[in-house]
Amino acid sequence: MPLSAGPTAPGYGALLLRGLLAGLIAGLLAGVFAYTVGEPNVDAAIAIEEAAAGGDHHGDEAAVSRDGQRAGLFLATGLYGAAMGGLLATAYTLLRRRLRTPSDTRAALGLAGAALLGIVIVPFLKYPPNPPAVGDPATINQRTISYLALLVIGLVAVWAAVVAARTQQVEWRQAAGAAAAFLVVAGIGYALLPRIDEVGSDFPPSLLWNFRIASLGTQAVLWSVLGLAFAALLTARRPAAQPHREAVSS
Structure with a gap:
């Protein structure tokens, strides 16, 4: 009898579910990191803001109490992670055939790393986040527009680096071209x-x-875990390869 065709590649829906699951896991772990490392700094910044205002006014003006904000942190990071996981799965679906690697793991990690570089690190170096006690409410629109513009520029910079690398044949020239373009x-x-x-x-x-x-x-943490979790789910979707033998008629 003929050899079996083997497992078929999953459709976009299956990949999207894997991306959402990986993103949810990454978002919750990022929330643990933010709660453990970031929240003490937020509390300290609020204390400075309240001291400058001459008393405890933050709790009276805030629509959500600090306890509610802490609890909502995990919901926010979980939803954000799931959204980024969906975007990663979509990017994987659209770009997988253009990525010059036979490894799904490298493809997933490469896309997650590119996202971390383009939409996080590039904007961070120009417009790093400020704690609650810092910032003029009158400039929030300008800051938001500038940040989003730089986010797009960061993605364009990553794309330019990939294009520049592919124009070269020698590895060191690929690296130099990618760095220069970026x-x-x-x-x-x-x-x-x-x-x-x-x-x-x-x-x-x-x-x-x-x-x-x-x-x-x-x-x-979010993008590292997202890339690793999505890669693991991509690998798990394929059963181990089994040798196929033709049936011999007796």
Whole structure:
């Protein structure tokens, strides 16, 4: 009898479910990191804000109490992670055939790493997040638009790096071309977008630094776990290869 065709590749729906599950896992773990490392910095920043206001006004003005915000942190990171997992699965579906690797694991990790670089690290270096006590509400629209513009530029920079690498045949030239293209595009974005610095000189530098590192760490945990979990689910979808033998008629 003929050899069996083997397991068929899953459709977009199956990949999307895997991405959502991987994203949910990544989001919850990122929430644990944010709660453990980031929340003490948020509390310290709120205490500074309340001291500057001359009393405890944060709890009166906030629509959600701090306890509610802490509980909602895991819901927020879980939903965000699931959304990013869906986007990763979509990108994998659209770009898998263009990725020059036979390994699903490398493809998944490569896409997650590109996302971390383009939509997290590039905007972070220009517009790092600030704790609650920092920022002028009047500039929130400008800050949001500038951040989103730089996010798009970060993705374009990653794309330019990939294109530049593929124009070269030698490995060191591929690396050099990718780095040059990425830095040129990101540098142009940094130069064109406005500088926004609303941190007062009286705000503790160590607290600001710790808050920003915790924010970056949360994103790093999310995308690292997302890439690993999605790769694991992609690998698990295929049963171990079994040798096929033709039936011999007696």
